[in-house]
Structures are given as structure tokens and as C-alpha cells.
Amino acid sequence: MTGDKRRGRSRRLKAAAAVVGCILVLAAAGAGWAYWHLNQNIRSVDIDSALGDDRPARAPVTVPTAAPSASESPSASASPLPTGVLNILVLGSDSRSGSENSALGGGDSTGARSDTAMVVHLDADRTKATVVSIPRDTLVTRPSCPTPSGGTTPTTYGAMFNSAYAVGGPVCAVKTVERLTGVRMDHYIEIDFAGFAGLVDALGGVTVTTTQDIDDDSSHLHLDAGTHRLDGTQALAFARTRHGIGDGSDLGRIKLQQQLVAALLKEAGKTDLLTDPAALYKMADAVTGSLTTDTGLDSLGELRGLAQSLGAIPATGLTTVTMPVVAAPSDPNRVVAQEPAASTLWESLR
Template sequence: MARKPRGRKIRRVVCWTLAGIIVVGGGLGFVAYQHLNGNLSSVDIDAALGKDRPADTDNGSQDILVLGSDSRSGDNKGLAGGDTGGTARSDTAMVVHLPAGRAKATAVSIPRDTLVTRPQCTTDSGKKLPEAQRVMFNSVYTSGGPACVVKTVESMTGIRMDHYVEIDFAGFKDLVDALGGVTITTDKPINDKDSGLHLDAGTHKLNGTESLAFVRTRHGIGDGSDLGRIGLQQKFMLAALSEIKQQGTLSNPAKLYKIANAATKALTTDSGLGSLTDLADFARSLNKLDPSTMQTLMLPVEYDKKDPNRVVAAQPQATELWNALRADQPVPAAARKSPARGGSS
């Protein structure tokens, strides 16, 4: 599966897609449009997966798989964690469900240490991978690439992913800096020598480097697992969405272009969002979305009985969660509880 030439890849939800709202509407002109459009990279997920996919519910809702890969090669090699030799894993994964009307959204984080069954799939290079059981979710990206991750998520959830969005470490950092930072409030101090983040309890305006450390922190919070990090990632996502909404970027063409340039360099999408016009049209469809009403959940998980350092989907909660989203219904309270966290996720 061929990719278009691109800036690079990883991270996070509608906030970066929403930055696409700004891309077309500001009268940036043909040359600027061509430049920004050339920044975008896309992957033809539909061609790679063929027809062996869940049926489209056709109820007006949409589901987007948002990935953040943790490659630390190239532009990313100077970031915390060192060079990974060109490999990457899906360090962050969210299924974002947008009901018909797009006034609300539900984002479900999948812990990267979740043991899953990877279905048979085709890699970027066209190699066929056999089905594999009990593999870590974040390893699927390494072994198979975006299409294999989409197929794995569709197999887990029974939900067809309408779109795929990915952003990389360097792109994430540059986008936050283009925004002028993101304001975060923490209830407790955070000290994580691995991510390099040291914050007192209170409100902070984080720059790109600090924001990247924030969404990668896990050792300085909770039990030090990926489950605590997910809470920080979801908090940051909502804060970034609010920042974009509050800034009134459309009234400032210079800032508009700066943000759009950073966003389009950072993103890899499916081919359905692979042009500036498509991305902007999708983002405009979210203009009713209020970050304060966005529901953030974690896939209900429990610690694996064979390997307590890993988690597995908790049943019947996980099935109830995916069934609710597939039917475009509210997630029941029981499906919002994760045994591995001892309560609501």
C-alpha cells in the first residue's frame, strides 16, 4: 500500500482535524492552498481492506480512528525516549464516535498494552500477515501499519471506521506551538523523569515540548501504568479543542496559516480526508461540537490473568460499549466502568 509523500506522522483527536476548519475558509489564495494541500499525506485504507469489513450502519453517525505513533527517528529522534531505529507503535489510539448532527462526540481510548487478536491483514508493502492472538495493541502498527490497525479495531468493535487520522510527535509539538500553547489544570503535582515533565498542582500554559511530555507521562501519576496516561491525554484533548474554539483564529489570517501549515504537515489521513477541501469540509461539519459536552471514556479492561503487566477487554462491559456506539445510543453506566481502574473510566 503506497503512501503519498508527506511531512510525517502522530497524534490526536478532532482537535487536529478541527484545525482543518481554518484551512480553506480564510481566503489564503491559490499558492497557499497548493502549499497546504501538498503538506497532507494519506493512506488508501478502503483499497487495503477491501470488502471484508463491518457494514456501514448508515444512520448518519461517523466513527474515526485517531492514532498517535511513537516513532522517534528523523525529526523525532531528539524527543524524549531516544531513537527507535525507524520503527513506530500506536502510542495513542482513540475511537471517536460522532452521532448524527455532530453536536456531541464520544472518544474511547484503547490502552496500548491491551492484548488483542490481530486479524489477517496486509502491510504497507503488500505482505500478508496471518492472524495472531494475544498481541499488544500498539504492536499492530509496527508489524502491519495503518490498515492493519484499522482492521484490528474494526474486528474488536464491530464498527466500521469511516476515517483514519494520525499525527506524529514532531507534528504534535509544532501544532501546539502554532496555537500559542494549551492551558491545562492539574489537581496534583506531576513529576516524571522519563517524560521530563515536572508540574505543580494548578493551572499551566504548556508549550509544544511540555505538551508532548504531558500526554506521554505515566510514571508520575496514578499507578504508573498506561491507564493513568490515558486520563492526561483525554484532558489535553479537551483543553486543546477549547483553545482552538476560544482563539477566534479565523479572524487572524497570519495565525490561521501558521496553524494550518503545522496541522497539515503533522497529519496522515485516509484518502477520504486526503485533500485540503475534504479535510476542511469534514471539520466544518463539527462546528456544533462543544468540547464541554464531549464524553471521554476508556475501553473497559481488566488485568490479564497470565500477565498482570497487560490488560484485556473486560466483558460484558466492552461489548456493551461498542454495541451502544454502533447503535448510536448513549453508553450505559455499566459499560463505562473499567475493572482495572476500580470504577468509572
């Protein structure tokens, strides 16, 4: 690989860290009102308190103890980034609360589901990251979950995976993923329709290529085979499309979503987000206004730390996979985890 290509990949990875953290430059600058505004945008859920101790064990966390080099500033070495295995549940929800989300997805605010679910795993030494997509049509055992009113939901067998969010919100989504995987979710990040569309628009759109026509009335996306420049609304429809693609299952949609993520990272690598605070603020405002996290990530400083941690991962260290599944015996339109392959995958993330 040439030096130019290596530098290009490195730049795209750094831009990706800014996209994930949403606030890398602004947080570092502490830009007064803008910083306060973005901080207030973020909503959070206290998942640790809600779930208590009935969870998989948390992976050990270590803090680097090596002395800073002569080139490091005191501020850079004062708070070394923690290392250790980190697992983050990232959900794209079709929550329809608010006029923007309603216009983009239709329906009402009581019908929210987790349309996209990914477990982002960071290796202990921050040299590798694995992103595992979980098909929303997977049949799972949905555990009993606490509700905001103080009650609990019943344990349900053979439930669709995305129903956990619908009946119990982020807390039940996390508990269901932990029950399915046996892996502790250290953090939770959720972005809704408006936030995703706003992110794409802030980047000026994304370019995708499809090898077949897409004609999906459900997602309102109609594209001829070929290369297209998508705005935020179209990109959201692309991420939600499943009908008319492949066998019409969620697995086809996941492939489109993974293609879209790659297109977003490529677009971020071509922009000046890292040197253009105005562009970064526009993107950060769109995203944080539609962001829900656990209480461990509910501030710009905490998100910045995550972004910096991600920035340590080399461009060649990112792997995207889908949880191994097979058709469910009870319903050919649903899937179940394929064993032992699924368990082997989750074991590798502990």
C-alpha cells in the same frame, strides 16, 4: 446558563472544529499557494483498497434533501453535508522519522507505535460525539494484515494493542480496531510528535493543573503539583507521561491526555483562529506537515467538510470515555476488555 457562557461554549466548539479540520478558514478562502502547500503536506493511505470487503458493514449515509432557506447562499446549499453515523480512528503515533520527531521522541523510524488511540464517533444527526480511548496496553487478537510488500502478517493472540501499528502501519491498526470493536472505521487520522508539538506552540501553549508531582524520566517531564503553562514539547511529554502517575499504567496516561485535550479546546476558544488567517495558517502548516489520513480525507476540502460537520455538534454533546478494561489474567501489567461492558459500548457506536 447565561447567554455569555453559552456564547463562550459555542465559540470554543467552533474553534475546536477548526483545530480538528486544521484548515477551515484557509480552505474556504482557497488561498492560492498556501492552499496548495497545505494540501501537499498531507500524506494518505488507501485503507479501503488494502482491507477489501473483510470488514464490518459501513453505516448508511444520507444527504439532507430539505430545500435551503432564503438566507442560504447558492454555494452553501449546493453541497449539503452528509449525515449518518461516522466513526474515525485517531492515532497519535511516536513515529520518529524526520529530525523533529527524532528530537522529540528519540529512537528510530522503524520503531513507530500508536501511543494514543481514540475512536471518534459522530451520531447520525450530528448532535452528539463520543470519544473512546483505547489503552495501548490492551491485549487483543491482532488479525492477519496485508503488508506494503504484498505479504501478510500472522494472526497473533494476546498481542499488545499498539503493536498493530508497529507491524503493519495504519492498515493493521484499523483492522485491529475493527476486529476489537466490530465497528467500521470510516476514516483514519494520524498525527505524529512534531505535529502535536507544533499545534500547541501555534496556540501559544496550554495550561494544565496537576494535583501531584510528575517526575517521569521516560517522558522527560518534571512538574511540581500545581498549574503550569506548557509549550509544545512539554505538552507532548505530558501526553506521554505514565510513570509516577497513579498506578503507572496507561489508564493514568489516558486521564492526562483527556485533560490535555480539554486544555487545547479551551485555549483554541481564547484565540482568534477563526478571524486570524495568519495564526490559522501557522497551526495548519504544523499539523498537516505531520498528518496521515485515509484517502477519503487527504485534501483540504475533505478535511474542511469534516470540520464543518463537527461544528454542528453543540458544546454539551461531547462525551469522553475509556474502553472498560480489567487486569489481564496472564499479566497484571496488561489489561483486557471488560465484558460485557466493552461490547455494550461498541454496540452503541454502530
